[in-house]
Amino acid sequence: MFTMIFPGHIDHSARVMKIITWNRSFKGMQNGDEGKDDFENDEWETLATVVDKILAWEKKLYDEVKAGEIMKLEYQRKVALLNRQKKHNAAIEVLEKTKAAVTHLHTRYIVDMQSMDSTVSEIQHLRDNQLYPRLLDLADRMAKMWEDMHMHHANQLKTVLKLKSVDISDANIETSDYHHSHTRQLRDIVDKWITNFTDLMSYQKEYINALYGWLKLNLIPIESSLKEKVASPPRMQQPPIKAFLQAWNEHLTKLPDDLAKTAIVSFRAVLETILGVQDEELKQKEICEQTRREYARKARAFEDWYHKHSQRRTFDVDPETGEGTGHKDAVTEKKFAVESLKSKLDDEIESHNKLSKQVREKSLSILKAHLPELFRALADFSNASFDMYSKLRLMSLMQDQGNN
Template structure:
């Protein structure tokens, strides 16, 4: 049963922060309303079961606070009654105090019974609704990781076979489509890393919060009553054994290795993207320089034709008496040759960059892809095994309870 104290910790509230649901709980149910259509286990979702547990936990918290107030008042009245009895006060004063103490004792017992009723409902929800939902989750997660392992194993086999793949017939340049696909791959791997991290963190947080709550939930009530107690002898519920094992196994799961492998591959793809961007920028510079060269070539040809027509029939000495003036034709030819040399240098740098991109990309992918799928396939296998073990524990729980 849940622990009863003034410092009641509402672990259910923390649990509910990890799960989102679609419908809200309309008020705290009354005992006569417990058996209604909302309690149909088949119609409940994992989230709505938690929602109901939270509502009952809040109800219990309120009842505990009221119980502690009555308990304190009752103890004070008993102390006052004992003092009056020792001092031998008048019969009327003693009887009034005794009557007040009796009234508080009645409220004390009624409040205790109310709490026990609430605790009984919490335990019913815990064992008959939450526990089956957790088993469904364990079974579904086991199937999911088993499927993930098969897919990652197949991916590893394909990638391993690509190590000897001949890329000599592949395109030597990075096309726009190729670059777009690389960007898409990088974004997908980044999102994979983010979602994987969130998934593992949420699972650990959820199981951790549930386990913290269940450890308090199964602590018997301390009512300080000396009379006969209606509390049964508490046994460890199956849900606690399941959550204990789940919490322990999650802590041993090497999820950090998979997270690092995904993050590393994301950085590898980004490195490839950087090289591709340099290649594309060089290609754009070549295109711009080639256009400039074509434009200036046409201008030079037009100018040279007009220049030669103008110079036709004029003696060389007429326009250059001392013969020291530079030939404008030679100057413009030199400028054109310089532009042609710049274009050739860019083309050589581009060819070299294309080769670097191809070789670097192939080397990085051949090295990191097999390692990535090896690690995630191993993690998937270990995760699938973990949930199979948890399922086995639940079957053992059923046998123990029988």
């Protein structure tokens, strides 16, 4: 996107990045005698740190579920052994020992499940009380950012539409190396723009889709097949974050990002065309410069030669050498060569001037046609993005009102 900074302008993109990155302020880190780490407070948490904490608890839950499954299999194996011993009338001592092992394993399994319940509760707490509010905040800031972007793109569209009235037919401007270099730089910047825009859309779709995919798995209860029906408490199937992430995920797929990207790619092709005609103009200019240097060199050489031989009596013919007639012919020949080169230079200058005018007119014509298309597509996209995040923001507000 084009970045435009004005006096008093709020850089919403910087605010968004603060939400989703690890950057945190170190103000107030030293609390004197209290000895507390301010990072323990929710105030310092970012979306990234919250997700990282959930990941740590999810890893802990994975280890607990894995250990619980191993414990369950061991418990089932011991129960099967006890049943076989009963069937074969094993000694009382043997039965008591096996019963004690079964009881011990069952107790350990119950304790493990209770620990697992605590982990599940912590994950739910992080999900509903830290992750969800920060996603709401992110959506709110994204809405403000895209509102700001839409305002700038709309203003840029108004500006480029004024190009229609621009007339440079009388301007005598040729493409300079400096101008050509900056056109190439703009083309390279647009290349990066295409890459960054593609990454922006791809990464945010992947991110929200991944969060939504995780949430659907998070809502599946962990159950046991033991007869005692030891199980984790049922999880809330419709937490506010579910509808929010589902809507966010669906809205992202409907954004007209392909149209915006196509407009940027088309603008890149426009710049490539302008660079092509500028190349032709600069090549013609170099041909003119080469001919100009050759003409200047030969003109000086002729002047030097003519001055050197001007003192000679060119009309008195030497019977032995014929110097006078030969000299006159030489002057005519050399002068004709210089004049021919001057005529060639004049033709090349005229060709260069015509080409310069064509390049200016063609470049302006292309920009008049394609810049409005570019900024109209960007304005439509930024407006659609603002509308999407506004709906998400409104949805969250309605959910909060419904819960109160």
